[in-house]
Amino acid sequence: MLSSIKQTDPVVYDLICQEQARQNNSIRMIPSENCVSKAVMQATGSCLTNKYSEGYPGKRYYEGQQITDQVENLARERAKALFGAEAACVQPHSGSPANLATYCALAEPGDTIMGLALPHGGHLTHGWKVSYTGKFFKSVQYELNPETGRLDYDHILEMAKEHKPKILISGSSAYPREIDFSKFDEIAKAVGAYHVSDMAHIAGLVAGKAHMSPVPYADAVTTTTHKTLRGPRGGMVLAKEEHIAAINKAVFPGFQGGPHMHTISALAIALHEAMAPDFATYAAQIVANAKRLAEKLLEYGFDLVSGGTDNHLILMDLRNKGITGKPLAKALDRAHIVTNYNSVPGDTAGPFNPSGLRMGTPAITTRGMKEDQMDLIAGWINTICDNLENEDVIAKCGSEVLELCSQFPLPDTFVQPQ
């Protein structure tokens, strides 16, 4: 697949090969990452990258759209069928532009939006102060219940009644529990707000029926396409029919120019893959793996935000271990276990060395790992946590990790190391 790159630019070829080897020889547990199939990968490198297609199918600003219209319509129709949505926009370049465009379609700058605070598991674009979503709009942030580490729907209702947001945002980037989107719908209706749901992290779980779907309960649902959904890097908005014209207009010409048709073709393939029965098995295994890992980590005395997980991710609060997330993430990385340090609710440490560690199971489940392998991973995390300065112990765990990786190559339908 890479032979032309090797011939034209050996430097880039070498870097890509090194990255492929790194991915192959590590337990990749960043919960927003995954591995795409060869088919998805090849579509992202196809001739569709050569085409400009400003506009939407049937109404473009350039000629030569005989094929691109079909590609975009196919992706839209598959997105609607997979998620049971009335309408879909598949042009957002990723999740952040999808969110901003959706807010601008449904509200005016200066209106109030209300989302989950970043240190409590929300995303930057849910109105956090450093994001333009927190500057263009008046942002009010709800937090998790400090006792349970879970969403507190009564508290969210009280805040919504007080602040009367134009948009209530459900969804998260670091929340390990199932979200009850019907409750967000009730709250939004009670205060006359639009309900926008960001399902980026759980889109694959929703597609595989391993998590409640926000689609029946939200005016608009935004998502990236490359996390649990296992598609190309991209974004998408699913919406009620009455909102799609405004959302389309906000995406193009509001925020973006030409759509990335190569990505949209790859998304169409990923949606097709997600319709296959084995995708539901995959989604269920992601959750089973995360639950087993959480169980083992609790046995080792780790403190988990909310006490466990219902989805694909785990958020460890390391304050009871007397360490922060960064040294642990770095030591794990030296042993080829890749996670990310993360803020936790009530964190007083800064975002560059917060008190938590976030990890997830989508990519390792794609490799075929199951509950037994989660037991091994929990053991290595515990050993490394107790030996942060002991490079011999870290190296020993690292060689055991490499041995495990060699036993779980990606399936043949995925890109293999060169």
Ligand code: DSN
């Ligand atoms: N950066 C993504 C994540 O890691 O959760 C969210 O967009």
